[in-house]
Amino acid sequence: MKEDTSETVLAKRTVNRIEEIAGTFPGYRRAHAKGELYEAVFTPTGQAAFLTTAPHLRDAEVQAIVRFSSSSPNPTTADALAAVKGMSVQFQLSNGAVTNLVGITLPIFVTKTPKTFFDILNTVRSFKDGKPHFKEMVKLFATYPESRAAFQMIRKLKHTKSYATGRYFAVHAFYLVNEEGSRTPVKFEWEPVAGVETLSIKEAATMPTDYLEAELSDRLQQEEVRFRLHIVIGNQQDPTDDPTKEWPKNRQRIEAGVLQVKRKAIAEHDHFIFDPTVLSPGIECSDDEILPFRKDAYAVSYERRKKGQ
Numbered sequence: 492m493k494e495d496t497s498e499t500v501l502a503k504r505t506v507n508r509i510e511e512i513a514g515t516f517p518g519y520r521r522a523h524a525k526g527e528l529y530e531a532v533f534t535p536t537g538q539a540a541f542l543t544t545a546p547h548l549r550d551a552e553v554q555a556i557v558r559f560s561s562s563s564p565n566p567t568t569a570d571a572l573a574a575v576k577g578m579s580v581q582f583q584l585s586n587g588a589v590t591n592l593v594g595i596t597l598p599i600f601v602t603k604t605p606k607t608f609f610d611i612l613n614t615v616r617s618f619k620d621g622k623p624h625f626k627e628m629v630k631l632f633a634t635y636p637e638s639r640a641a642f643q644m645i646r647k648l649k650h651t652k653s654y655a656t657g658r659y660f661a662v663h664a665f666y667l668v669n670e671e672g673s674r675t676p677v678k679f680e681w682e683p684v685a686g687v688e689t690l691s692i693k694e695a696a697t698m699p700t701d702y703l704e705a706e707l708s709d710r711l712q713q714e715e716v717r718f719r720l721h722i723v724i725g726n727q728q729d730p731t732d733d734p735t736k737e738w739p740k741n742r743q744r745i746e747a748g749v750l751q752v753k754r755k756a757i758a759e760h761d762h763f764i765f766d767p768t769v770l771s772p773g774i775e776c777s778d779d780e781i782l783p784f785r786k787d788a789y790a791v792s793y794e795r796r797k798k799g800q
């Protein structure tokens with residue numbers, strides 16, 4: 492682990508606070524605790540080659556590991572109680588290096604800074620299953636206006652019918668860097684080839700606790716599970732440092748490739764950390780403060796779960 496700095500101290504305190512609110516589940520991730528790993532293959536279209544030197548976005552197909560997850564820090568939370576779902580992808584490059592792309596079913600995050608995220612965790616008492624109560628929301632909206640858009644989206648978010656029919660957003664801005672060194676601000680999105688399908692509140696209420704994993708196992712026996720990777724190109728005025736803001740819908744988009752999820756991965760130990768700052772040359776982090784903070788928080792969570800804590 493890194494030496495203690497004010498950032499790593501805040502990351503530890505944040506993970507501690509998540510444990511205080513949600514409980515500690517030995518060996519599990521401190522967020523997105525329930526999830527499964529799958530083997531996959533990513534095939535680039537080549538359309539992004541003018542923007543980046545990253546090999547998986549230009550050349551031949553690469554193997555990938557995907558982890559679909561439910562956002563609750565409690566692995567026993569029913570799938571239909573935590574609305575936000577995750578899709579973490581680790582592309583395995585031919586030189587042995589890896590590059591991560593971590594998405595959720597929301598296009599934005601709740602805070603612009605790590606400190607505000609920590610402050611909100613300290614304020615909110617009813618976060619357990621991912622949806623704060625109405626009264627607390629009203630208080631939160633007044634104190635943290637930047638969080639309003641994300642909380643409203645979370646409240647309205649419908650449960651996905653399948654992990655294979657969710658649209659997943661990498662939320663932060665990144666830069667793609669090409670051979671000339673030209674840097675382009677971008678965001679990444681996964682669009683399900685099967686189409687977006689959600690459940691009504693009534694349907695969600697009747698679903699078994701772990702319906703998503705079972706559904707994906709069945710689906711993989713019957714059909715191909717694929718996602719298109721879209722790269723959204725930012726304009727000069729689009730913020731790169733603020734994950735609480737969406738970019739306008741009319742931005743140019745490139746279809747960079749297709750990911751095919753093949754089968755459940757047989758991993759004896761889940762040693763994966765889907766740190767969103769681990770990137771191939773040709774992709775760089777933006778100036779979004781949440782990104783380096785996630786690196787620290789994920790390392791804290793990993794150290795604990797690795798020791799069976």
Ligand code: HEM
Nearest residue numbers: 520521522523558577579593595600608765788789792793
């Ligand atoms: C203040 C900001 C955030 C904090 C403190 C935080 C915290 C965490 C922690 C502690 C984990 C468990 C890591 C592990 O044990 O490997 C995790 C996992 C995860 N987080 Fe975050 N997170 C933050 C922001 C975000 C954002 C903006 C996204 C949107 C893409 C996101 C998506 C995920 C996903 C999908 C996982 C599961 C990763 C996996 O499959 O292993 N998080 N988060």
